[in-house]
Amino acid sequence: MLTTHPFDDDKLREECGIFGITGADTASALVALGLHALQHRGQEAAGITSFDGDHFHTHRAMGHVAGNFDRDEVIRGLPGMVACGHVRYSTTGETALRNVQPLFADLASGGFAIAHNGNISNAMKLRRDLVRRGSIFQSTSDTETIIHLVATSAYRTLLDKFIDALKQVEGAYALICMTPEGMIACRDPLGIRPLVMGKLDDAIIFASETVALDVVGAEFIRSIEPGEIVIVREGQTQSIHPFDNVAKRPCIFEHVYFSRPDSIVDGSSVYSVRKAIGAQLAIEAPVEVDLVIPVPDSGVPAAIGYAQESGIPFELGIIRSHYVGRTFIQPGDKVRHLGVKLKHNANRALIAGKRVVLIDDSIVRGTTSLKIVQMMREAGAAEVHMRIASPPTRHSCFYGVDTPERAKLLAARMQVEEMREFIHADSLAFVSIDGLYKALGEERRQDIRPQYCDACFTGDYPTTLTDHDDLAVEDQFQLLAERVN
Missing domain, CATH: 3.40.50.2020 (Rossmann fold)
Known part of the structure; x- marks a missing residue:
């Protein structure tokens, strides 16, 4: 039987690590290196999506970055100057290739790839509502709800659709998204999950931790602020803050265990x-x-x-x-x-x-x-x-x-x-x-x-926990039904 090592099984495990770069000749190779540095954040699966200006290309695999993304033929199959990647553990969604990120969909506005670190705590409710409205899900990942919310938004521009989608979700997210218009990176309004920005020559990089910037030789610029959305188009960056101001609540366990000791998290x-x-x-x-x-x-x-x-x-x-x-x-x-x-x-x-x-x-x-x-x-x-x-x-x-x-x-x-x-x-x-x-x-x-x-x-949770609370109510009804029967 293949099983988890007993020492590793008794640790809290960070869900994911994300890395994206735009404006680099060897984008997918740099993403692979960045994911190596973030391997501690997710060891079940890894994926990279690139964009060559016309088409999106994706390679996803179970297991570590090494062995899956250190072969020339894999990197050659991910051409383009824009790419993002993801390493994964699973809490929401089964351990299966269909849940490995980045997730990709063809929207009315064009291709849309997304890599997500965090957890959407009302994903089940959103999913039920979306399915009733006709959405067809291809994975069991909470991240896919964001794609469907973007796709079904009544707003006109992709950026407005994206903001509309995020205003409907609760929980924690650091996101890197790729579209034909450019790369988008954002952090939830509370800043629960980390995300930083760096620069390598003319390329802009986003990553879960500064150590990933170090590995590719990039300069650390700053942390993405809680509730901030950064858009990169043709080398130009734009920053917006579309959410209501709330007191930030970054995850304290990043300092205790999750982040690599050679990283800088929120200035520390x-x-x-x-x-x-x-x-x-x-x-x-x-x-x-x-x-x-x-x-x-x-x-x-x-x-x-x-x-x-x-x-x-x-x-x-x-x-x-x-x-x-x-x-x-x-x-x-x-x-x-x-x-x-x-x-x-x-x-x-x-x-x-x-x-x-x-x-x-x-x-x-x-x-x-x-x-x-x-x-x-x-x-x-x-x-x-x-x-x-x-x-x-x-x-x-x-x-x-x-x-x-x-x-x-x-x-x-x-x-x-x-x-x-x-x-x-x-x-x-x-x-x-x-x-x-x-x-x-x-x-x-x-x-x-x-x-x-x-x-x-x-036990002081900074957001509502819709799915958890709904399940708790369902469990109470189930218990009552069993007692009645």
Whole structure:
């Protein structure tokens, strides 16, 4: 059976990464490079669409960018000076080629390609209404609702149709769209999902993270503002803000885990923020131990910060193999258990007889933490403590993150002491929500809405959740019907 690696399966997973470029001779090749840099944001599938001035060309495939877009014949099949690409995990829509983006449709105004990072939280309601009006969907992706809203809009120009469509959706989106008229990039009014703009010679680039600009040698210009739409036509950029002004709420978990540490998110170095979170964690939850050990790789910056603040030595007590993919064959329970050590193995000579504190970015289901604590004890650790560089994850995300159902979140079912017993650690502590804001250079104020979307920790969702609420009502009716029958 082919299955997800057990260490990877217990992480919150960012939905997607997007990259677009207009005005470059080797557009599709540059998009492929940019997608390589964004591979951590989505590893199920990848796609690139290009435009040569007359025709759109698309190549989509399951799996990683490498192996699918590093062949000359693939890139030659994507000609043109304009291209956009997408790497994907799935939350809405099955894992199938028909859901791989960019999605493309021939509209009355011409070809329209779209790459989307985020999640439309009223997509099911919109889809039902569109189907009643005669729309025929080709995928199960929430992104396709945007295409149909554009296609059925009564407005005259494509830009007005696009704005009309976005005013009907709720949730989170960073979008890159390609049309015969030019490239469009936009970010939802709350700025939940990130999007940046760069420049390479005369070409304009849009990407989910600055690291993708670095990889292609582009200059970072700025972040796209929440609620901003940028249109690029023949090398000229136009910026408009067609939505009502609202307080921005960018995703706080981009700083904790999703973004690469070498990226800049909304003006802050991700690496520096993660070190600051670790230092704050050392202040809030000190412990007498011999070694600070990161859970690789995402726990490393926070562990450095914890070690520097506490004065306790930092050591690589867990060695990660970078030659194991996300999936591998697991024919039985015994081999499945041994397979864990393919990716993470204890540095036994370092750990034996030592008191250690493990630093990780989050606890989701708790299965990974349990296995790592067990690994440390089997390696001879005298004590195993755990510190988490985010508050307890108690709520599901509906904005483009692959979160388990709330009932499967360990922190939704247990208090911290119960969680400690579950993972068999000697102690367990999380950074506080106020401490997380402090590490970001902010003060979390109680008199206003939070400066970030921190709903996965607090349950304070920044938008309505139409589809979720409708399902909850349906579930209540179903329960009532079962009781009556």
